[in-house]
Amino acid sequence: MTTDQTDHPVPEDGVLARLRTLQAADLPVHGGRTLAYVYDSGLADVDRVGREAVAAFAGSNGLDPTAFPSLLAMENDLVGFAAGLLDAPDTVVGTITSGGTESVLLAVQGARDAHPDVVHPAMVLPDTAHAAFHKAAHYFGVEAVLVPVGADFRADVAATARTLDGLGDRAVLVVASAPSYAHGVVDPVTELAALAAGRGLRCHVDACIGGWVLPYAARLGRDVAPWTFAVDGVTSISVDLHKYAYAPKGASLLLHRTPALRRAQYFASAAWPGYTMLNSTLQSTRSGGPLAGAWAVVESIGDAGYERLSREVLAAVDAIVAGVAAVPGLRVVVEPDSTLVALATDETLDPFTLCDEMAARGWYVQPQMSHAGHPATVHLSVSAATRPHVPELLTALAEATAAARTAGPVVVDAGVAAFVTALDPAGISDDDFDGLLAAAGLIGESADGGLALPTRMAEVNALLDLAAPALREAVLVAFLDRLQRPTRLPGRR
Secondary structure, rough: OOOOOOOEOHHHHHHOOOOOOOOHOOOOOOOOOOOOOOOOOOHHHHHHHHHHHHOOOOEEOOOOOOOOOHHHHHHHHHHHHHHHHHHOOOOOEEEEEEHHHHHHHHHHHHHHHOOOOOOOOEEEEOOOOOHHHHHHHHHHHOEEEEEEOOOOOOOOHHHHHHHHHHHHHHEEEEEEOOOOOOOOOOOHHHHHHHHHHOOOOOOEEEOOOOOOOOOHHOHHHHHOOOOOOOOOOOOOOEEEEOOOOOOOOEEEEEEEOOOHHHHHOOOOOOOOOOOOOOEEOOOOOOOHHHHHHHHHHHHHHHHHHHHHHHHHHHHHHHHHHHHHOOOOOEEOOOOOOEEEEEEEEEEOOOOHHHHHHHHOOEEEEEEEEOOEEEEEEEEEOHHHHHHHHHHHHHHHHHHHHHHHHHHHHOOOOOHHHHHHOOOOOOOOOHHHHHHHHHOOOOEEEEOOOOEEOOOOOHHHHHHEEEEHHHHHHHHHHHHHHOOOOOOOOOOOO
């Protein structure tokens, strides 16, 4: 039971009211105006079914499928549905995970453990591959060898081949994206998978964000480069259900071409006096809620429903791309293959100010920092629910662009810039972070002792954009550490 600071029980209606108060500051998850983090089908009844399924199975435990056979049945149903979308052979197997990052981690861990003889394993990936692969490298000791992409932001096949040749027997995995998150384009999977197969390596396709849309895009007659299990050499694919399957958060699938390829993913231990631990994912105990929510949503929408939703979201993307062409100073970085759009600005516009101006007009778009010689961009993850609001979005973009041009580019004070670049990424202390806050004058302490963010983030993002990646990581880790410190209330034990 929840208690207040005097340890008196709080009535149920008070708890729920408090939740609503806390949630009021969050981005909206419905309405199609939040173009990052959430994926909205616009189908209220389907969302309700998903929520009810999550609640009904929240207490079920995916640790033991023999104790909760309903979870196993739903998992196998979802794998079967995905297998049909992904041109999978009859031998395909799959596992439900908590999200795309866990699916990627397991794909890398499985590739590593399939080669226990390799002392210093490495994986080769385009430098546009999702940061989850860097996390996997950090966790599992598999070196991430990055290959710069070509001018079209797709993986460079020839450079990948040279990199593989240089690694020799150390390579255990080749990675492709369908599509890459930052730019929304599909890598040349056929060629990358052939490189992997020719060397006896695994090839994982990260289709976490595109895997539930691209098959329907192809069905609708759009030009989609091959990337599924129909491509020889593709050994595993990850696809998130909580993205364009529009399921509640916490559900992804990792599919392997054969059971033998999945076997290294499993973990078992009988080396203690309790139950024999047996896990198919990184988690042991895991709520059945997200799995049930995903199953309920997929069953409710169905194949024909997903085709319709895909038609809607792709039409929204087409309309956005066409509309951006009419906004002076704004352009699409590369023609998107799926539902992700990256926008670049000319020298008269600051992309971070543009994001602030969009937020002021009720639209959340995501800033992307400069990288590898490419300037900062604005990122849009378009959902089916955005389709009816595209005219409003384009109007907001035009107004925000004009306002950003009037405001001019953000200029970071030279002293602050010098302070930031002088920081040592290897050891940012609390004093260093406090000095950064004071020097920037951007973030102050809130009334309850926590950090208080400014309402406009352009200056913060411009400051972060100055920092090299390692320093940016260290500053943001320090920031997150400061955010995640509990507030002690009077009388609370």
